[in-house]
Amino acid sequence: MSQDYPLVAAQTMIHAPAEELKLRRRGRGRRGLHGADRIVVLLMVAIPTFLVLALVWFPAVSTVLLSFTSWNGIGGLGTIKWVGTTNYVNVFTNYPPFTPAIEHNLLWLVCLFVLATPLGMFLAVLLDKEIKGSRIYQTALYMPVVLSLALVGFIWQLFYSYDQGLLNAVLGTHIDWYGDSNVNIWAVLVASSWRQVGYVMLLYLAGLKGVDPTLREAAAVDGSGETSTFFRIIFPVMRPINVIVFVITVIESLRAFDLVWVVNKGRNGLELISALVTQNIVGEASRIGFGSALATIMLVIALVFITIYLATVLREEK
């Protein structure tokens, strides 16, 4: 008997009633798990599954379903009217803010990739050099990440206001930073990048600290310069960090919302899909079906990136 229970202490065995032992043995024989363990495992699988279904799949599927309906959000589900693809036709042909919104989301993505991320990386490399006052710079640069984007929007409003803003007053310019639809997206991107740079910097800083110093020494011994060491050795070694930064950048640019909402509710040159979804669903408008169609389009775009990401990760695992 004791052979069957190598992990159970002798005293426990003696005190356990024979009946229970029998049960345990049977349970173990079939599944390799005891009754209590099985419940724990079941709960550990069921709870997350339930949460994922309730919080992710149910809303996502509902959104897709609602996008084919017309509903003002008032009254029971019986008041929902099936309208087929009308909402999508309207989004693409009868909704002027849609095209700029797509363009702005893409521009956001490109800007964060091309400007914010390399800049954050560059600052991380500089700070990694243990220069004097490194901690202060680090704190100053990371500060915007701690602030909510709504607050960031407010802070930049003080800079950008046409009549009362700092920029026009100091530079003596007459640029309508937030009102001119050719300028305001760039103004907002600066504010957004300001925050993104700090985030990326912190991630890379953590990554750089984790790089084995012997790699640098080896490179130096082999006569590799500072730049080539970074690009040929350090950067590839930080692959996990790079993947995280890539994912974060994509997520940040797709869910960009708060900043433009604070500035002008995502209108007049600051259209973003997320802002259009909110304009249509939240608030008095309540075009639930139409807003859901926009949200579904956003979901499809997100899926493209998620697929690319998963494909890369899965291929590696093989």
Place this chain on the structure above:
Amino acid sequence: MTRPKSEAEYLASLVPPSFAATQLGRRTLFKGAVGGAAALSVPALLAACSSSGTPAATGGGAGSTAASKGTVSFGSYQSDATPKKALAAEIADFQTTTGNTVKLNTVDHNTFQENINNYLQGNPDDVFTWFAGYRMRFFAAQGLTGDISDVWTKLTGFTDGFKSSATGDDGKQYLVPVDYYPWALFYRKSVWAAHGYTVPTTMDQLIALSKQMQKDGLIPIAFADKDGWPAMGTFDILNMRINGYQFHIDLMAGKKVWNGPEVKKVFDTWTSLLPYHQTESLGRTWQEAAQTLQQKKAGMYLLGLFVAQQFTAAEQSDIDFFTFPAIDPSIGSDALDAPIDGMMMRNKPKNEAGAKALLTYLGSVQAEKINLANDPGNLFPNSGLDTSSYTALQKKAAELVGSAKNIAQFLDRDTRPDFASTVMIPQLQAFIKDPTKVSSILDSIESQKKSIFTS
């Protein structure tokens, strides 16, 4: 009156007669006595008892619960300092005169508006702040707000105009108007006196005046549309001057086309006025535009009476206004936007008697007197109010509204909210950005209107 037999009876005697007239059925009374003190306003019930001469025994029965007076919950969007203070003073007065307790729940103005759908479908307060117009009728038609026709039988001093603004599509009343403000062209007397300007009465005079102001180094018409709604005021007034009030109502109801010659003419007129408007308006808030008027950099500003908020107390007497001049003589200038704010009751309130008592109070002269003492930026609809303490500006505004034949609410209060916010705001901003694209903008409005009004 004889000496009160109980505390409850004493409290009941404090209730004003206007409110004591509340007719309550025995069933309600029973529910109140049994169902518990917290939910129903006991003093209100007692007041009903005393007025209908119910034997003291009944009063005594309910009297045991009198210690916990009825609580009315009140959702308010009056988050700005001035109106918030005024409302707090009114509530304090209501509590002391009726013995009810009001649980005030103040939410940021814009947040309140944006969440109204969820708010009303969730667990709204018994009484809440809202607006007259389509916005009121819509929720009434959806059955989300309570019929308060019986409150209206007790309200005095409201003209038929106000009553109709409180009436839903089914002919019942759903709102108690508490304040309103006209839209007009505001200016500073001192600036106009210094330059010798006179009030224009025709469009030509307005343009001539604007040109003169430009020569004098002033921005003729201050303008801001960052938030999207102020430009609706400009559109409304031009539309009502060119096509008349009825056209405005029909257009808002979706019965007229946007890309026809009538609306085209409105935008063409607007285009001819745009050179006299403050530029870079899409990045400016109305507060900033009002400050250019206040700082004597601009000559005029088309806005609601609330523009006065941006002036100091000493400057209040320097503000004056005139209504937008006539464009078409056959239509004249006797229509204007004068949005009405009011209070509504949720459907099936937890404390119906208390809610109706509060609504009756808020529409009373007594309440408006307190409101007037605290908030100079509004007009008050009850004709029983002694307006001698109105500022000169308020008096003139009241006269303007009183002389107007037709009063519109405002573009976003007269039409469907989905159309106003998701179509009109972006399209008006597109027009301000590039007025030459007016034809395609109007085609787009019409095409979007069709899809929204038929959905």
